[in-house]
Amino acid sequence: MQKLVVIGAGMATGRLLEHLFEADPAAYEVTVFNAEPRGNYNRIMLSPVLSGEKSYAEIVTHDDAWYTANKVTCRFGERVVAIDRDRKVVTGERGEVPYDKLVFGTGSDPFIVPCPGHDLDGVVAYRDLDHTNRMVESAAMPGARAVVIGGGLLGLEAAAGLRLRGMEVTVLHLSGHLMDRQLDPAASYLLQKDLERRGIAVMTQASTKAIHGDGHVAHVELEDGTELPADLVVMAVGIRPSARLAREAGLEVGRAILVDAQMRTSDPDVFAVGECVEYAGHLFGLVAPLYDQAKVLAKTLLDEEDAFAVREVSTKLKVTGCDLFSAGDFAEGEGREDIVFRDPSRGVYKRLVIEADRLVGAVMYGDTADGNWFFGLIKDGTDISEMRESLIFGPAYQGGAAQDPLAAVAALPADAEICGCNGVCKGRIVEAVEGGATTLDAVRAETKASGSCGTCAGLVEQIMSVTLGDDFVLPAAKPVCPCTDLTHEDVRRLIKARELKSQPAVWQELGWNTPNGCHVCRPAVNYYLLADWPLDYRDDPQSRFVNERNHANIQKDGTYSVMPRMWGGITTPDELRAIADAADKYGVPTVKVTGGQRIDLLGVPKEQLPAIWGDLNAAGLVSGHAYTKGLRTVKTCVGTDWCRFGTQDSTGLGVKLEKMLWGSWTPHKVKLAVSGCPRNCAEATCKDIGIICVDSGYEIGVGGAAGMDLKPTEPLVKVVTEAEVFEWVVAFMQLYREHAKYLDRPYKWLAKVSLDWVRETLADPAERAALNERFAISQSVYQYDPWKEHTAAEQERRYQPLADLTLEAAE
Amino acid sequence: MNWIDIGALDDVPLRGARLVKTHAGCVAIFRTGEAEVYATSNTCLHRGGPLSEGIVHDRKVTCPLHNYVYSLETGEVVGPDAGRIATYPIRVEDGRLLLDGDAVGKRSAA
Numbered sequence A: 001m002q003k004l005v006v007i008g009a010g011m012a013t014g015r016l017l018e019h020l021f022e023a024d025p026a027a028y029e030v031t032v033f034n035a036e037p038r039g040n041y042n043r044i045m046l047s048p049v050l051s052g053e054k055s056y057a058e059i060v061t062h063d064d065a066w067y068t069a070n071k072v073t074c075r076f077g078e079r080v081v082a083i084d085r086d087r088k089v090v091t092g093e094r095g096e097v098p099y100d101k102l103v104f105g106t107g108s109d110p111f112i113v114p115c116p117g118h119d120l121d122g123v124v125a126y127r128d129l130d131h132t133n134r135m136v137e138s139a140a141m142p143g144a145r146a147v148v149i150g151g152g153l154l155g156l157e158a159a160a161g162l163r164l165r166g167m168e169v170t171v172l173h174l175s176g177h178l179m180d181r182q183l184d185p186a187a188s189y190l191l192q193k194d195l196e197r198r199g200i201a202v203m204t205q206a207s208t209k210a211i212h213g214d215g216h217v218a219h220v221e222l223e224d225g226t227e228l229p230a231d232l233v234v235m236a237v238g239i240r241p242s243a244r245l246a247r248e249a250g251l252e253v254g255r256a257i258l259v260d261a262q263m264r265t266s267d268p269d270v271f272a273v274g275e276c277v278e279y280a281g282h283l284f285g286l287v288a289p290l291y292d293q294a295k296v297l298a299k300t301l302l303d304e305e306d307a308f309a310v311r312e313v314s315t316k317l318k319v320t321g322c323d324l325f326s327a328g329d330f331a332e333g334e335g336r337e338d339i340v341f342r343d344p345s346r347g348v349y350k351r352l353v354i355e356a357d358r359l360v361g362a363v364m365y366g367d368t369a370d371g372n373w374f375f376g377l378i379k380d381g382t383d384i385s386e387m388r389e390s391l392i393f394g395p396a397y398q399g400g401a402a403q404d405p406l407a408a409v410a411a412l413p414a415d416a417e418i419c420g421c422n423g424v425c426k427g428r429i430v431e432a433v434e435g436g437a438t439t440l441d442a443v444r445a446e447t448k449a450s451g452s453c454g455t456c457a458g459l460v461e462q463i464m465s466v467t468l469g470d471d472f473v474l475p476a477a478k479p480v481c482p483c484t485d486l487t488h489e490d491v492r493r494l495i496k497a498r499e500l501k502s503q504p505a506v507w508q509e510l511g512w513n514t515p516n517g518c519h520v521c522r523p524a525v526n527y528y529l530l531a532d533w534p535l536d537y538r539d540d541p542q543s544r545f546v547n548e549r550n551h552a553n554i555q556k557d558g559t560y561s562v563m564p565r566m567w568g569g570i571t572t573p574d575e576l577r578a579i580a581d582a583a584d585k586y587g588v589p590t591v592k593v594t595g596g597q598r599i600d601l602l603g604v605p606k607e608q609l610p611a612i613w614g615d616l617n618a619a620g621l622v623s624g625h626a627y628t629k630g631l632r633t634v635k636t637c638v639g640t641d642w643c644r645f646g647t648q649d650s651t652g653l654g655v656k657l658e659k660m661l662w663g664s665w666t667p668h669k670v671k672l673a674v675s676g677c678p679r680n681c682a683e684a685t686c687k688d689i690g691i692i693c694v695d696s697g698y699e700i701g702v703g704g705a706a707g708m709d710l711k712p713t714e715p716l717v718k719v720v721t722e723a724e725v726f727e728w729v730v731a732f733m734q735l736y737r738e739h740a741k742y743l744d745r746p747y748k749w750l751a752k753v754s755l756d757w758v759r760e761t762l763a764d765p766a767e768r769a770a771l772n773e774r775f776a777i778s779q780s781v782y783q784y785d786p787w788k789e790h791t792a793a794e795q796e797r798r799y800q801p802l803a804d805l806t807l808e809a810a811e
Numbered sequence B: 001m002n003w004i005d006i007g008a009l010d011d012v013p014l015r016g017a018r019l020v021k022t023h024a025g026c027v028a029i030f031r032t033g034e035a036e037v038y039a040t041s042n043t044c045l046h047r048g049g050p051l052s053e054g055i056v057h058d059r060k061v062t063c064p065l066h067n068y069v070y071s072l073e074t075g076e077v078v079g080p081d082a083g084r085i086a087t088y089p090i091r092v093e094d095g096r097l098l099l100d101g102d103a104v105g106k107r108s109a110a
């Protein structure tokens, strides 16, 4: 067997070995040296490790078992110091190893600005796990401050991660705008605003003069005299290919190790791959081309034909909430034309650069959904003269189709690149899905799509959804909790199919491995049972989160908030008086108008809850369910009652809807709004169900949200009469109640089952009627005021201590 | 031991809890089985969450504020976090709950 020695266990060589062992596990006996004291991991995921969103264990790509299975001799934590090409031996720090073939995969070294103080303790680069760990340590110090030098991809990911860890962060950038290599100034401006909103200070045209400190950094001095206090300085100003070892071994080296299209160096038995390579004048800094190189080199090593070709790369930033995309060449120039789209209210900017009817560059910020489509047009040099007018609106608008994210994905051609890191196109994913890969994990295992930086995972899922249609159950494999291997979907299905009507029946029949569940599965199972068997199952307070058990929101100090319903946001002087009286009588510390058009009394001790409810009840006020996975509020605007633009009675409709829907339990909370005209003063377009009144009737939209995700509603149906509104809204509600996974808001559920399926289901009048009937049955059991029930003497006792031994002793 | 009658077993819901105020602070009485009860401090080590308001499962409780899980048998925090809350002797006799008064600092009845 031939001996293959690999220098560096990096992203490129890891991929090389995978290809090699896959094609011919017996071809080589492999030894891998790595200067880092560990094996291969996904370096580009260091940013999520830095921010705490992932652990190191989650980004390891090859574990001990893998090396063992492939009989790789691992010399990790050992640097190669010399190579003797005449004797064909590699010298590591702990001895020599002979080779028949040698591969350089030494990557890059971070560039350190050689200013005074760059060697102080507390100055780190950002390249490997040790750097990351050092940053995490610094961030643990309360009130610690970081200065990040470099406002490129790496610097900004470091800044965002450190900020999430609670550090005060300032980014210094030499040029006039952030990420100047990838973004134009307009996109950069939006990015800077987003970063500043998260509390990251940005200084552009800032040149570092020196770093000061006594042993450890204390502050950074800029050329203009500014002094910035710092406990940590991160240098992220660029990288230099690591080629010294190759140069010393007498190989031909330019800016990096020179290779041909087969990845061969000037020595026919020595190869190089990754960032340490220079090919046809190009250097590399992103993984996509490196993976191509790895594929080619695996073939070369097995004496098969293949050739590496440089291709376009696109850039994304892995900072949650900063959505940017750039590809191609977007410098201004003679004969070039720009198409620009801006939506200041949403913080969206898109710019396309066109030359001779071809798209040559694209920069986008805020909404990057169409990035891959544009990237495809650039790579393929597609003639865009036909679609020039609507080009900027993306694929969904080509051919006049409606804007629907799935339509956009469906419209992508088979060779559209989906996973930029791994160069996986749509066709390959479709092929895998059709070949039986029905989960994201399976598709990832088979195609590598979404296996590196992960930003395309959503897109991959959309392709799966388009390909599988109704059969698609999104990332299904996740069990409810450690008490069972079943998923939420399985549990729901089995509860119906096997007619399980109690919690013990579920635990027993479905093989729970704990005696009675845990705090994760109990509330979910309780909900499924009461939603599916309203007449047979009795709600179990002990399976409910404290708020739903005590019908009030627990606060951080153990007191509660009390919030009566204010139907559609309408109130009366009498109601307000009752609220004011209650606030006075019980010494309520805070009275607040909520974001849901009603009034919150905060800071009521548990023992007082029944009494304050009793008083409010007496004035006709009922629980607002501000604490439930159930109907929350129906916001309304003044509509035809008062507004000069109102087209329908939006207030009245909202009140009627709230009276119809209140009390019902749902998988997650449900909020509605009704606006009297498209000016939309009740913000109906970001609610779970939102109704916009128009002259000719009512537009019902669903699946909006304005919490952790911001989602506009999508049109469900347009109807003419109020009666139809009730019928459709109730049918939608009940469909959601019967199908969604616990803790999925409607928009998340819709992303799984597709709005098309919901529309089709609800289009059938018989189905709508049946859903309405089942909702009515459920409401006959669950539409009651919990306050009234809990003020009854026997329930009231529950809110008092069982015994008070301090009193007894005092007697 | 100085057993004090603090109430009826059935005053505590199955897989639920009630609170008892004592000189040693608030004590949570948990009912994990038909006639199986535990008494522990009511105060979560994390940020003082009221454990008697948590979800009771197996012989454990999950704090309602940020999900610390405690073993009711030992008072130890289960899982990634660490720590231990006080536990107190309690028993059931003829459907009544008897808590050890000495342990919770009740002065003698005399």
Ligand code: SRM
Pocket (backbone or CB within 6 Å): A553, A554, A555, A560, A561, A592, A593, A594, A595, A596, A597, A598, A600, A626, A632, A633, A669, A671, A686, A704, A705, A706, A707, A708, A709, A745
């Ligand atoms: C009181 C209120 C803030 C205020 O002072 O205005 C509020 C307070 C809380 N919100 Fe909210 N939200 C309030 C309006 C909103 C709104 C605005 C709205 O409804 O128009 C939103 C965004 C709209 C939306 O839901 O899409 C909102 C999005 C959230 C979220 C994020 C939900 C999501 O799906 O991303 C949570 C967290 C959750 O539910 O898991 C949350 C959770 C909470 C909790 C329950 C946190 C908790 O678990 O303790 C807060 C309870 C405090 C209390 O004891 O009252 N609150 N919350 C508002 C009550 C409205 C009402 O009258 O019922």
Ligand SMILES: Cc1cc2nc3c(=O)[nH]c(=O)nc-3n(C[C@H](O)[C@H](O)[C@H](O)COP(=O)(O)OP(=O)(O)OC[C@H]3O[C@@H](n4cnc5c(N)ncnc54)[C@H](O)[C@@H]3O)c2cc1C
Pocket (backbone or CB within 6 Å): A007, A008, A009, A010, A011, A012, A013, A033, A034, A035, A036, A043, A044, A045, A046, A047, A078, A079, A080, A081, A105, A106, A107, A108, A126, A127, A128, A154, A157, A242, A245, A273, A274, A275, A276, A284, A285, A286, A287, A288, A290, A316, A318, A421, A453
């Ligand atoms: C924080 C961060 C985020 C990134 N994000 C992205 C991204 O989103 N998208 C993207 O495409 N790219 C990203 N990159 C870049 C990407 O990680 C690199 O392009 C890629 O890792 C280069 O692979 P490589 O195999 O050439 O080198 P490396 O992965 O750096 O591996 C080289 C290995 O060789 C070892 N070595 C060097 N010299 C010796 C020696 N003499 N003896 C023994 N071992 C030696 C080193 O210790 C190192 O482990 C990111 C990089 C970082 C640091």
Ligand code: SF4
Pocket (backbone or CB within 6 Å): none
């Ligand atoms: S935004 Fe909502 S959840 Fe967050 S602190 Fe305010 S009220 Fe609480």
Ligand code: FES
Pocket (backbone or CB within 6 Å): B044, B045, B046, B047, B048, B049, B063, B064, B065, B066, B067, B068
């Ligand atoms: S207070 Fe109990 S988990 Fe935070």
